[in-house]
Amino acid sequence: MPEQNDIRNAYTISADFYRNEKLLSLVKENIFARSWQFVTDTARLKAPGHAVPLTMLEGFLNEPVLLTRDSGDQLHCLSNVCTHRGNMLTEGECHTTSLRCRYHGRRFNLDGKITSAPGFEDAIDFPAESDNLTAVPFALWKTMLFVNASVTQPLFTLAELVADMDKRLGWLPLEKFLFDSTGAREYLVKANWALYCENYLEGMHIPYVHPDLATALDIKDYRSEIYEYSNLQIGIASSAQECFDLPRSSPDFGQRIGGYYYWLFPNMMFNFYPWGLSINIVQPLGQELTKVVFLPYVLDESKRALGAGAALDRVEREDEEIVERVQQGVKSRFYKRGRYAPRWEKGVKHFHDLLKRFVPEID
Ligand code: FES
Ligand SMILES: [Fe+2]
Structure with a gap:
């Protein structure tokens, strides 16, 4: 007798999910606004005094944040909204010692502390803690910086999200991976963001949809592993195709790995290839419109055109x-x-289970 929620007799989420606007707004507030979003790497904020304003998931979360490195060399993530009457504070990436609001001249340090507020000389109980810029949760995995737009409590820590990726690929010298801005790409997909993720989460379509990729990978050896908030698909390189030169400390030592495909809930893909890393971010723009951003981090340019990591x-x-x-x-x-193919669609089911866990209205 199969257990409840056994993939062998389970059904996928209802198609209503892809049409129902109310579910999309629940997913936005209950999942995306409380999950970690990759925003940039620490090389972008190399020296004290640097400030980088960003909009988290533009067109969906639209949360304005400001990354800074203060004079004491500490990184901060602050709300980029002035605490006076709510003007958007910093307009462009800059190098500065303080932040000044263009509306009425309020000033802040790069750690968010208010330093002056013209016109408030007679104000009582001023400044209060709430007059400082609000700190936004952020965390690092090695050089990679993630931000969480949660005003209450993130759903899980970044350490929990990346635990298994770190355990398996912690040996990679991420500090040597260089962001290739000219190789970055944006794609507009006329489909729901979750359909894009589901497609990513199974290798079953590779021989049908990607005939060229299918020759670079040995599809019969395809496997996936499910963790709490992430999952991994491992692509085994066909003979003569480019593969990782794994250290003895790797649990996969001795195997011909062509690609590690990590999916991080809810919408990020960290695809590791012998040439480096492609971070793919799936950004919902509407019920039937999604932007997918590819951010390449290169370790070895000479391998870029080889194996499963080529022709992305x-x-x-x-x-x-x-x-x-x-x-x-x-x-x-x-x-x-529909139903899940048990050998191939564990990752799709994992995604659906997490969606349902955080938004019980999903059926
Ligand atoms: S809104 Fe910033 S000083 Fe008034
Ligand atoms: Fe695909």
């Missing part, structure tokens, strides 16, 4: 085409939900 743009377009067709399909009056 082509693979992406092949995925987009199929995902956009699925978007049309799940809107059909006749499609309700």
Whole structure:
């Protein structure tokens, strides 16, 4: 007798998920606003005095934050909204000793402390703690900086999110991975963000949708591992294809790994290849529109065109085409939900289970 929630007899989430605006706003506030979002790496804030304003998931969360490195060399993530009447504070990336609001001249240090407030000379109980810029939760995995827009409590810590990636790939010299801004790409996909993630989370479509990629990977050796808030798909390189030169300390030592595909709940992909890392961020823009950002971090440029990590743009377009067709399909009056292929779709089910755990309204 299979247990409850056994993949062998479980059903996927209802197609209603991809159409229901109320569910999307619940997902936004209960999941995205309380999850970790990769924003940049520490090289962007190399020296004290640097300040980088960012909008978290523009078009969806729209949360304005400001990353700074203060004079004491400490990193901060602050709300980029002036505590007086709410003007957006810093307008562009800059190097400075203090932050001045352009509206009425209030000043703050790079750690968020208010230092002057013209016009408030007669104010009582001023300044209070609430007059400082609000600190926004942020955390680092090695050189990678993540921010959490939660005003209450993040759903989980960054350490919990990256625990298994760190255990397996902690040997990689991430400080030597250089961001290649000219290689960064943005794709607009006419589909729900979750359909894009689901497609990523199974290798079952590779021989059908990506015939070229299928020759670089030995698909019969494909495997996936499920962790609490992340999962991993391992691509085994076909013979003669580029693979990782693994250290003895790696649990995969002796195997021909062509790619490690980590998915971090809810919307990030950390794909490690012999040439480096492609961080892919899936950004919902609406019920049927998603932006996908590819951020390449290069360790060894000479391997960029080789193996499973090559031709990522082509693979992406092949995925987009199929995902956009699925978007049309799940809107059909006749499609309700499907089943999982037990050998291949553990990651898809894991994603659905997490969605349901944090938004119980999802059926
Ligand atoms: S809104 Fe910033 S000083 Fe008034
Ligand atoms: Fe794909």
